């Protein structure tokens with residue numbers, strides 16, 4: 001398996017509860033390396049653009065509110081099979097369905113305030129990395 005890069009985000013519900021270190025530790029313990037990281041308080045326009053794929057879903061308004069309610073930490077992770085590995089460590093979207101030991105099982109408050117984001121495929125990983133970072137910010 002080739003080395004991959006993926007985009008990860010620690011959501012406002014988690015930064016508010018000071019969980020940035022604990023969430024990052026779980027990703028690092030799984031073998032993923034943080035090659036870029038910054039704290040961003042998203043504007044409404046940034047949140048709407050980032051989640052544009054969900055714009056027709058009934059939860060879109062709530063999603064934008066939740067993502068602009070406080071700072072996030074946006075990260076690029078690198079490692080073997082990084083996209084799938086990040087999704088595994090993160091756990092199911094709804095914390096009620098998330099496996100033991102996952103970020104969302106341990107830290108999420110609800111399906112809306114579910115603490116973390118991870119890209120779901122190589123194309124979305126590339127798009128999401130480029131949405132938040134320029135090439136010189138990625139230090140592998």
Ligand code: GDP
Nearest residue numbers: 059062063092093111112113114116117118120
């Ligand atoms: P993810 O890839 O596991 O984050 O899930 P999705 O791409 O399907 O959805 C993006 C984000 O929208 C999720 O992480 C949730 O924060 C939010 N979301 C998804 N489904 C719902 C829902 O039914 N209700 C609410 N309030 N938020 C949702």
Ligand code: MG
Nearest residue numbers: 117118119120
């Ligand atoms: Mg998704």
